[in-house]
Amino acid sequence: MKKAITVWFWVKILVPILLVLIGLLFFFLVVINLLAGGGSDDSQVCYPSNNDTSAGAGIGGDWKDSHSKTHKAMQAAADKFKNELHMSGDNIAAALAIGLRESQFNPKAENPSGQVKGIWQWGAGGVNGNRYKDTQDNVDSQVNLAIKELKSSHAATLTHMYNADLTHSLEAWDVHFEGVAASDPQRKSTQTLATAQKVKQVFKLDFSGSLTDLTGGDANTAQGGATLNPNNCPPATGTSSRLPIKGQYNITGGYPNYQGAGGSPHYGVDFQTVGAKESGDASNVYAVADGKVYAKASDATGGNNVIIKNNDGNYTYYGHAPSQESIVVNKGDTVHKGQHISHQGQTGLATGVHVHFGVNKKKPAFAPQSDGLVSGGDYLSKVPRKAVPEKGQTVPAGPFSTDQDKDKK
Known part of the structure; x- marks a missing residue:
């Protein structure tokens, strides 16, 4: 008789109570999760690579309602x-x-x-x-x-x-x-x-503007401007805000001519760290953007050099390394913005220790007047304005510091 009462007690009373408590717990967990997640706050979403929508689909919300x-x-x-x-x-x-x-x-x-x-x-x-x-x-x-x-x-x-x-x-x-x-x-x-x-x-935004062409090269590219949660997503790919050297430096040769308007054809920018020799940290050369090593070679003009195809589609060239061994990356390697890739040197046609930096937006070609070449002073947003007197030109100047946030005029 006692056993029958115990079974009845569990079936008729305790089990329903437990089911109600479990249901309430689940309900509160859902509510807490929604509150913590901020509802539909898009900033909390990690967007995967296949999250783009088909043509014609835009972002929803009440923004089209003029009263919102x-x-x-x-x-x-x-x-x-x-x-x-x-x-x-x-x-x-x-x-x-x-x-x-x-x-x-x-x-x-x-x-x-x-x-x-x-x-x-x-x-x-x-x-x-x-x-x-x-x-x-x-x-x-x-x-x-x-x-x-x-x-x-x-x-x-x-x-x-x-x-x-x-x-x-x-x-x-x-x-x-x-x-x-x-x-x-x-x-x-x-x-x-x-x-x-x-x-x-x-918003009836069908009008032209009158922006001044601000090309001068000293403006920083954004740091940390993405919505992605860095704990959930891989890091964003690189941009062109970094320089190929660190510390105190001079620009010793410019684009498109070595010594400015009256110099010989050059079509690159020479960066020389103050006091750099052909080895040691002071001579380090760094990738300016994320990308992949396209070529590692040597020739009579550029000496030992490495070409990187950046994730932004541009090709960047780093020339005059002391030796092939001093280029510390190899063809096919993935590199990241700010990564040590080579050393400054003076192989090829060079009169001092430096790195010749070139940019081609179309193809891996860096001889003077190659189609697609652009000024490294324009491409690198942190080149001080003093060295970029006008769009498409970079001239010798310095000394500067890679730590400076803006021009000291």
Whole structure:
């Protein structure tokens, strides 16, 4: 009899109570997870490489509704960009579309790791450095921060937006403000372009701009501007913000001529670390962007040299290494921005220890007047303005320091 009562007690009373408690626990776990995840906050998502959408699909939300807070915030940003920077409609549409992609244009958006935040997900400390600083979590303060950076530390963004269409405006903002390579899948290029086209239509951004061509080469490319949680995603591919040397240095030869306008054909930029010999850390040469070693060779002009095909599609050349062994990477190796790849030297046609740096946007060809060659002073955003008197030219100058944030005029 006692055993029957015990079984009845478990079946009729304890089991239902346990089932109710388990159900309540599950419910609370779901609620807590939603609260911690911030609802639909896009900044918490790690975008995989296949997350791009088909042509024509854009980013959703209430931003098309003229009565919504998001629409009003975007309109305020558009007006400021137009009035204060004289950006074109395409430039502005790109900036607004990327703001939608990064945060749904939410000034309170924050990466769960706490390392990026705001509309355009600035670095807020940690591995990204603190670009956000004391900026307030509101639209006006953050648009002001963007304008301040576009006028100073990230002026390369406007340089590349100069006369740019919508596609190239998106690329300029992503590469030089957000800090990702043009080929990086986190750009969600198809979806963002579709969004930008709609933004242009909704906000009536069909007008030309009057941006000054800011090409001077001293503006930093973005550091830590991506929304991705660095704990969940692989690092973004490299950009062209780094220099091939570190420390105190001089530019001893320029583009397109060795000693400026009256010199012999050169079509590269010579970087010479102060006091560098042919070995030791002072002579180290560093990759300026992520990429893969395309060739490692030697010839009578460039001496021992290495060519890297960067992830942005450009080819970069580092010449005059002391020996093949002093080039510490090999053909096919994957390299990262800032990685030690070679040493400064004076093999080939060279009169002193240095590295000859060249850039070709079309093919691995670096002889004078090769199709696709561009000035390293234009390509490298941290070359001081004193050495880049005008677009397409770099002249001998210095000394400079790779630690300086901007020109000391």
